[in-house]
Amino acid sequence: MLGQPAGLDESSPIFSIAAAAELAGLHAQTLRQYDRLGLVEPARTAGNTRRYSMRDVGRLKQVQLLSGEGVSLEGIRRILDMSDENRELRERVRELEGALADAVMQQTGRRVFAAGHGGITSIRAGARPSRPGAVVLWRPHRRD
Structure with a gap:
Protein backbone atom coordinates (compact mmCIF):
# COMPACT_ATOMS: atom_id res chain seq x y z
CA MET A 1 0.00 0.00 0.00
CA LEU A 2 1.37 3.41 -0.95
CA GLY A 3 2.53 5.53 1.99
CA GLN A 4 2.22 2.64 4.44
CA PRO A 5 5.05 2.36 6.98
CA ALA A 6 7.22 -0.73 6.62
CA GLY A 7 6.02 -3.70 8.65
CA LEU A 8 2.41 -2.53 8.95
CA ASP A 9 -0.54 -4.20 7.29
CA GLU A 10 -4.28 -4.53 7.89
CA SER A 11 -3.66 -6.94 10.78
CA SER A 12 -1.23 -4.66 12.64
CA PRO A 13 -2.72 -3.80 16.08
CA ILE A 14 -2.29 -0.03 16.18
CA PHE A 15 -5.58 1.52 17.34
CA SER A 16 -6.61 2.16 20.92
CA ILE A 17 -10.15 1.23 21.90
CA ALA A 18 -11.23 4.88 21.59
CA ALA A 19 -9.78 5.20 18.08
CA ALA A 20 -11.25 1.86 16.96
CA ALA A 21 -14.65 2.79 18.38
CA GLU A 22 -14.59 6.08 16.49
CA LEU A 23 -13.53 4.41 13.23
CA ALA A 24 -16.27 1.78 13.58
CA GLY A 25 -18.92 4.29 14.69
CA LEU A 26 -19.52 2.47 17.97
CA HIS A 27 -19.17 3.19 21.68
CA ALA A 28 -16.04 1.88 23.43
CA GLN A 29 -18.21 -0.11 25.85
CA THR A 30 -19.74 -1.92 22.87
CA LEU A 31 -16.25 -2.94 21.76
CA ARG A 32 -15.55 -4.31 25.25
CA GLN A 33 -18.77 -6.34 25.09
CA TYR A 34 -17.92 -7.69 21.64
CA ASP A 35 -14.48 -8.67 22.98
CA ARG A 36 -16.06 -10.52 25.94
CA LEU A 37 -18.39 -12.36 23.54
CA GLY A 38 -15.51 -13.27 21.23
CA LEU A 39 -16.93 -11.39 18.24
CA VAL A 40 -13.73 -9.37 17.93
CA GLU A 41 -10.48 -10.38 19.58
CA PRO A 42 -8.09 -7.43 19.66
CA ALA A 43 -4.41 -7.87 20.45
CA ARG A 44 -3.20 -6.93 23.91
CA THR A 45 -0.20 -4.87 24.95
CA ALA A 46 2.13 -5.92 27.78
CA GLY A 47 -0.10 -3.81 30.05
CA ASN A 48 -3.19 -5.74 28.85
CA THR A 49 -4.55 -2.77 26.88
CA ARG A 50 -6.62 -3.61 23.80
CA ARG A 51 -5.10 -2.76 20.41
CA TYR A 52 -7.25 -3.03 17.29
CA SER A 53 -6.17 -3.49 13.68
CA MET A 54 -7.91 -2.30 10.52
CA ARG A 55 -9.12 -5.89 10.09
CA ASP A 56 -10.69 -5.65 13.58
CA VAL A 57 -12.35 -2.35 12.66
CA GLY A 58 -13.78 -3.96 9.52
CA ARG A 59 -15.08 -6.84 11.62
CA LEU A 60 -16.69 -4.36 14.05
CA LYS A 61 -18.45 -2.70 11.12
CA GLN A 62 -19.64 -6.11 9.93
CA VAL A 63 -21.02 -6.88 13.42
CA GLN A 64 -22.78 -3.52 13.45
CA LEU A 65 -24.30 -4.16 10.01
CA LEU A 66 -25.56 -7.64 10.92
CA SER A 67 -26.90 -6.38 14.22
CA GLY A 68 -28.74 -3.60 12.41
CA GLU A 69 -30.34 -6.24 10.18
CA GLY A 70 -31.75 -7.96 13.27
CA VAL A 71 -29.26 -10.82 13.64
CA SER A 72 -28.67 -11.81 17.27
CA LEU A 73 -25.15 -11.57 18.72
CA GLU A 74 -24.98 -15.39 18.87
CA GLY A 75 -26.04 -15.53 15.22
CA ILE A 76 -23.40 -12.94 14.35
CA ARG A 77 -20.74 -14.98 16.17
CA ARG A 78 -21.69 -18.07 14.16
CA ILE A 79 -21.69 -16.14 10.88
CA LEU A 80 -18.26 -14.68 11.63
CA ASP A 81 -16.89 -18.09 12.67
CA MET A 82 -18.12 -19.66 9.42
CA SER A 83 -16.76 -16.72 7.43
CA ASP A 84 -13.34 -17.12 9.09
CA GLU A 85 -13.36 -20.87 8.43
CA ASN A 86 -14.34 -20.26 4.80
CA ARG A 87 -11.47 -17.77 4.35
CA GLU A 88 -8.98 -20.21 5.91
CA LEU A 89 -10.21 -23.06 3.69
CA ARG A 90 -9.94 -20.89 0.58
CA GLU A 91 -6.35 -19.99 1.51
CA ARG A 92 -5.56 -23.68 2.02
CA VAL A 93 -7.10 -24.58 -1.35
CA ARG A 94 -4.90 -21.91 -3.04
CA GLU A 95 -1.82 -23.38 -1.30
CA LEU A 96 -2.73 -26.91 -2.41
CA GLU A 97 -3.44 -25.78 -5.98
CA GLY A 98 0.00 -24.17 -6.10
CA ALA A 99 1.66 -27.28 -4.69
CA LEU A 100 -0.19 -29.47 -7.19
CA ALA A 101 0.79 -27.23 -10.11
CA ASP A 102 4.42 -27.33 -8.96
CA ALA A 103 4.31 -31.12 -8.66
CA VAL A 104 2.80 -31.52 -12.13
CA MET A 105 5.42 -29.25 -13.66
CA GLN A 106 8.22 -31.25 -12.04
Whole structure:
Protein backbone atom coordinates (compact mmCIF):
# COMPACT_ATOMS: atom_id res chain seq x y z
CA MET A 1 0.00 0.00 0.00
CA LEU A 2 1.37 3.41 -0.95
CA GLY A 3 2.53 5.53 1.99
CA GLN A 4 2.22 2.64 4.44
CA PRO A 5 5.05 2.36 6.98
CA ALA A 6 7.22 -0.73 6.62
CA GLY A 7 6.02 -3.70 8.65
CA LEU A 8 2.41 -2.53 8.95
CA ASP A 9 -0.54 -4.20 7.29
CA GLU A 10 -4.28 -4.53 7.89
CA SER A 11 -3.66 -6.94 10.78
CA SER A 12 -1.23 -4.66 12.64
CA PRO A 13 -2.72 -3.80 16.08
CA ILE A 14 -2.29 -0.03 16.18
CA PHE A 15 -5.58 1.52 17.34
CA SER A 16 -6.61 2.16 20.92
CA ILE A 17 -10.15 1.23 21.90
CA ALA A 18 -11.23 4.88 21.59
CA ALA A 19 -9.78 5.20 18.08
CA ALA A 20 -11.25 1.86 16.96
CA ALA A 21 -14.65 2.79 18.38
CA GLU A 22 -14.59 6.08 16.49
CA LEU A 23 -13.53 4.41 13.23
CA ALA A 24 -16.27 1.78 13.58
CA GLY A 25 -18.92 4.29 14.69
CA LEU A 26 -19.52 2.47 17.97
CA HIS A 27 -19.17 3.19 21.68
CA ALA A 28 -16.04 1.88 23.43
CA GLN A 29 -18.21 -0.11 25.85
CA THR A 30 -19.74 -1.92 22.87
CA LEU A 31 -16.25 -2.94 21.76
CA ARG A 32 -15.55 -4.31 25.25
CA GLN A 33 -18.77 -6.34 25.09
CA TYR A 34 -17.92 -7.69 21.64
CA ASP A 35 -14.48 -8.67 22.98
CA ARG A 36 -16.06 -10.52 25.94
CA LEU A 37 -18.39 -12.36 23.54
CA GLY A 38 -15.51 -13.27 21.23
CA LEU A 39 -16.93 -11.39 18.24
CA VAL A 40 -13.73 -9.37 17.93
CA GLU A 41 -10.48 -10.38 19.58
CA PRO A 42 -8.09 -7.43 19.66
CA ALA A 43 -4.41 -7.87 20.45
CA ARG A 44 -3.20 -6.93 23.91
CA THR A 45 -0.20 -4.87 24.95
CA ALA A 46 2.13 -5.92 27.78
CA GLY A 47 -0.10 -3.81 30.05
CA ASN A 48 -3.19 -5.74 28.85
CA THR A 49 -4.55 -2.77 26.88
CA ARG A 50 -6.62 -3.61 23.80
CA ARG A 51 -5.10 -2.76 20.41
CA TYR A 52 -7.25 -3.03 17.29
CA SER A 53 -6.17 -3.49 13.68
CA MET A 54 -7.91 -2.30 10.52
CA ARG A 55 -9.12 -5.89 10.09
CA ASP A 56 -10.69 -5.65 13.58
CA VAL A 57 -12.35 -2.35 12.66
CA GLY A 58 -13.78 -3.96 9.52
CA ARG A 59 -15.08 -6.84 11.62
CA LEU A 60 -16.69 -4.36 14.05
CA LYS A 61 -18.45 -2.70 11.12
CA GLN A 62 -19.64 -6.11 9.93
CA VAL A 63 -21.02 -6.88 13.42
CA GLN A 64 -22.78 -3.52 13.45
CA LEU A 65 -24.30 -4.16 10.01
CA LEU A 66 -25.56 -7.64 10.92
CA SER A 67 -26.90 -6.38 14.22
CA GLY A 68 -28.74 -3.60 12.41
CA GLU A 69 -30.34 -6.24 10.18
CA GLY A 70 -31.75 -7.96 13.27
CA VAL A 71 -29.26 -10.82 13.64
CA SER A 72 -28.67 -11.81 17.27
CA LEU A 73 -25.15 -11.57 18.72
CA GLU A 74 -24.98 -15.39 18.87
CA GLY A 75 -26.04 -15.53 15.22
CA ILE A 76 -23.40 -12.94 14.35
CA ARG A 77 -20.74 -14.98 16.17
CA ARG A 78 -21.69 -18.07 14.16
CA ILE A 79 -21.69 -16.14 10.88
CA LEU A 80 -18.26 -14.68 11.63
CA ASP A 81 -16.89 -18.09 12.67
CA MET A 82 -18.12 -19.66 9.42
CA SER A 83 -16.76 -16.72 7.43
CA ASP A 84 -13.34 -17.12 9.09
CA GLU A 85 -13.36 -20.87 8.43
CA ASN A 86 -14.34 -20.26 4.80
CA ARG A 87 -11.47 -17.77 4.35
CA GLU A 88 -8.98 -20.21 5.91
CA LEU A 89 -10.21 -23.06 3.69
CA ARG A 90 -9.94 -20.89 0.58
CA GLU A 91 -6.35 -19.99 1.51
CA ARG A 92 -5.56 -23.68 2.02
CA VAL A 93 -7.10 -24.58 -1.35
CA ARG A 94 -4.90 -21.91 -3.04
CA GLU A 95 -1.82 -23.38 -1.30
CA LEU A 96 -2.73 -26.91 -2.41
CA GLU A 97 -3.44 -25.78 -5.98
CA GLY A 98 0.00 -24.17 -6.10
CA ALA A 99 1.66 -27.28 -4.69
CA LEU A 100 -0.19 -29.47 -7.19
CA ALA A 101 0.79 -27.23 -10.11
CA ASP A 102 4.42 -27.33 -8.96
CA ALA A 103 4.31 -31.12 -8.66
CA VAL A 104 2.80 -31.52 -12.13
CA MET A 105 5.42 -29.25 -13.66
CA GLN A 106 8.22 -31.25 -12.04
CA GLN A 107 7.06 -34.58 -13.48
CA THR A 108 9.29 -36.01 -16.15
CA GLY A 109 7.85 -36.48 -19.60
CA ARG A 110 5.84 -33.24 -19.56
CA ARG A 111 6.21 -31.00 -22.56
CA VAL A 112 5.89 -27.23 -22.60
CA PHE A 113 5.89 -25.05 -25.71
CA ALA A 114 6.12 -21.27 -26.19
CA ALA A 115 4.73 -19.57 -29.28
CA GLY A 116 5.78 -16.10 -30.33
CA HIS A 117 6.71 -14.14 -33.44
CA GLY A 118 9.67 -16.46 -34.08
CA GLY A 119 7.61 -19.65 -34.18
CA ILE A 120 7.07 -22.42 -31.67
CA THR A 121 9.84 -23.60 -29.36
CA SER A 122 10.03 -26.24 -26.68
CA ILE A 123 11.02 -24.95 -23.22
CA ARG A 124 11.92 -26.63 -19.97
CA ALA A 125 9.00 -27.20 -17.58
CA GLY A 126 8.79 -24.32 -15.09
CA ALA A 127 10.89 -21.98 -17.28
CA ARG A 128 9.64 -18.74 -18.74
CA PRO A 129 9.79 -18.03 -22.47
CA SER A 130 12.63 -15.72 -23.51
CA ARG A 131 10.33 -13.38 -25.42
CA PRO A 132 7.81 -11.22 -23.57
CA GLY A 133 4.25 -11.77 -24.70
CA ALA A 134 4.85 -15.33 -25.88
CA VAL A 135 1.98 -17.74 -25.36
CA VAL A 136 2.82 -20.89 -23.41
CA LEU A 137 1.04 -24.17 -24.08
CA TRP A 138 1.48 -27.13 -21.78
CA ARG A 139 0.64 -30.62 -22.90
CA PRO A 140 1.14 -33.81 -20.92
CA HIS A 141 3.34 -36.43 -22.50
CA ARG A 142 1.21 -39.11 -24.13
CA ARG A 143 1.95 -42.64 -23.16
CA ASP A 144 0.58 -44.90 -25.89
